[in-house]
Amino acid sequence: MSTGLIIALIVIAAVVVIAAAMTLRARGTRRGPSLKRRFGPEYERAVARHDGDTKAAERELTERVERHGDLRVRSLEPAQREQYEARWTAAQERFVDSPRDAVTEADRLIAEVAAVRGFPDGGQYEEQLAALSVHHAHHVDGYRRLHRAAHLRAEDARDGGQGTEDMREAMVAARALFEELLRPARHDGTGHTGARHEDGRHRAEPNGGSKASGTRGGHLPWAMNRRQAKES
Structure with a gap:
């Protein structure tokens, strides 16, 4: 092989390597803003969890999308939606006399509905949460707070200063994800696809809920107020 041919091959190989590096760098540059738009507050939480290492x-977030981005969400039957709504309402009403039991039931209910819709089973909480964050990034933290409250022992809750008001706020925050999970899937043929902002969030209605199909008045009723609830 001539010296000229060897030099030509080396130059071609170098050009290919440089082009590949530039392509990867360009993808990395575009990926950041895209992930910020997709994950919103979850992006900031991930950065904080990694001590600012973007x-x-x-x-981590890219791996979540790769694992769960193609998840096919299953539809709920109208009767199932009504049953789940009734169970959530019952949990809210139970909060008045037994906040901790109500929070535990609400946590269990969200895990169940998510599993029925095709997300990982609630027994795999971390994986279920990761999948939910890919498809419901702007509401998943409410579920995280609810789950933490539901699994905090009573004595630990007292030591950490968690009271009834903290549990109430966790349950209110988790309701947004619950309502999202009750929405008809985009492919179920009902024509109800949900009104979304450009960032993927559903528009909030004036009453403070999101406009969820099948819920009365655009949101699920919250039967408990702060003064009624008894300390657990």
Whole structure:
């Protein structure tokens, strides 16, 4: 092989390597803003969890999308939606006399509905949460707070200063995800696809709920107020 041919092959190989590096860098540059738009507050939480290391956070979020981005969400029958609504309403009403039991039931209910819709089973909480964050990034933290409250022992809750008001706020925050999970899937043929902002969030209605199909008045009723609830 001639010296000229060897030099030509080396130059071609170098050009290919440089082009590949530039392509990867360009993809990385575009990925950051895209992940921010998709994950919103979850992006900031991931960055904080990685002590400000955005590259590590973006790797984690990219892995979530790769694992769960193609998840096919299953539809609920109208009767199922009504049953789940009734169970959530019962949990809210139970909060008045037994906040901790109500929070535990609400946590169990969200896990069940998510599993029925095709997300990982509630027994795999971390994986279920990761999948939900890909498809409901702007509401998943409410579920995280609810789950934490439901699994905090009573004595630990007292030591950590968690009272009835904290549990009430966790349950209110989790309701948004619950309503999202009751929405008809985009492919179920009902024509109800939900009104979304450009960032993927559903528009909030004036009454403070999101406009969920099948819920009365656009949101599920919250039967408990702060003064009624008894300390657990």
